[in-house]
Amino acid sequence: MTALSVNLNKIALLRNSRGRDYPNVLQYAQKLLAMGVDGITVHPRQDERHATRKDTRELANLIKHHPSAEFNVEGFPSESFMALIAETKPDQCTLVPDGPDQLTSDHGWDLHQHATEVTTLAQQLNHMNVRCSVFLDPDLEQVRLAAQCGVDRIELYTESYAQAYGQDNQHEVLARYREATKLATSLGLGVNAGHDLDLHNLKDFLTIPDILEVSIGHALTIESLEMGVGQVISRYLEICASAA
Ligand SMILES: CC(=O)[C@@H](O)[C@H](O)COP(=O)(O)O
Ligand SMILES: NCC(=O)COP(=O)(O)O
Numbered sequence: 381m382t383a384l385s386v387n388l389n390k391i392a393l394l395r396n397s398r399g400r401d402y403p404n405v406l407q408y409a410q411k412l413l414a415m416g417v418d419g420i421t422v423h424p425r426q427d428e429r430h431a432t433r434k435d436t437r438e439l440a441n442l443i444k445h446h447p448s449a450e451f452n453v454e455g456f457p458s459e460s461f462m463a464l465i466a467e468t469k470p471d472q473c474t475l476v477p478d479g480p481d482q483l484t485s486d487h488g489w490d491l492h493q494h495a496t497e498v499t500t501l502a503q504q505l506n507h508m509n510v511r512c513s514v515f516l517d518p519d520l521e522q523v524r525l526a527a528q529c530g531v532d533r534i535e536l537y538t539e540s541y542a543q544a545y546g547q548d549n550q551h552e553v554l555a556r557y558r559e560a561t562k563l564a565t566s567l568g569l570g571v572n573a574g575h576d577l578d579l580h581n582l583k584d585f586l587t588i589p590d591i592l593e594v595s596i597g598h599a600l601t602i603e604s605l606e607m608g609v610g611q612v613i614s615r616y617l618e619i620c621a622s623a624a
Contacts, residue, residue: 385419387597389430419450421595440468472511488516491525499529518560533570542576
C-alpha cells in the first residue's frame with residue numbers, strides 16, 4: 381500500500397487571496413485526516429504565497445495528535461527553513477532545490493554539485509529525528525549519489541511522467557521511474573513520488589512496486605472542485621429559484 385499525503389498549498393493559496401481565514405487550512409487537514417488520508421504535506425515557500433510558517437507550526441501541532449498520520453514539510457533548505465524544521469519536527473522533511481522566485485518545483489537536485497551540502501543537511505535532520513527525503517529526477521546516477529549522501533528517502537519528481545501520460549512515450553518514461561525506484565530500493569532508500577499526479581495518471585504510476593508515499597495537491601484540489609461543482613450549483617439555483 382502507498383501512503384497518500386495531501387498537499388495543502390492550494391487551500392492556503394485560496395485563503396491568502398482574501399486576507400481572511402477562509403478556507404481554514406487546519407480545518408481542512410482535520411477533515412482529510414478524519415477521511416483517512418495518511419498524511420499532510422506543505423511546501424512553505426519563502427514568500428509564503430501558499431502555506432505559511434504559521435500554517436506549518438499549527439499543522440505540526442495538529443498532526444502530533446494523530447499518531448497514525450505523518451507530516452511532510454517540503455522546501456528549499458534555507459537557514460530559516462531548517463530552523464522551522466528544527467522547531468516543528470515533522471515526520472519527514474523533503475529537500476527541494478527551488479529558487480525563491482520559482483512558480484513551482486521544476487527539477488530535482490543535481491547531487492554532482494550539491495552532495496556535500498545534502499550530506500550535511502541529512503545529518504542535521506537525522507539529529508533532529510526527522511526523516512530526510514530529497515526531490516530527485518528519475519536519474520540512476522542521482523539515485524546512487526543520494527544513497528551516498530545518507531538520505532533516508534528520495535521523492536521522484538513525477539512531472540515528466542504526468543506529461544507523458546496518455547502519449548506514445550508513456551511506457552518508456554514510466555520505465556525510467558521503475559528503474560530508479562528499483563535501484564533506490566536496492567540501495568536501501570525509501571521512495572516517495574509527487575508533482576502533477578492526479579486521478580487519471582496515479583493508478584498506472586503505482587504499478588511500480590515499493591512507492592511508499594505520494595504527495596498530491598494541485599490536481600486533487602481542482603478535481604475536488606470539478607467533482608463538487610454540480611452539487612453546489614444545484615443548491616445555488618434552488619435558492620435563487622425560490623427567491624421572491
Ligand atoms: C516538491 C513538489 O513537487 C511540491 O511541493 C509541489 O511543488 C508543490 O508545489 P506548489 O507550491 O506549486 O503547490
Ligand atoms: N511533492 C509533491 C506535492 O506535494 C504535490 O505536488 P502537486 O500535486 O501539487 O503537483
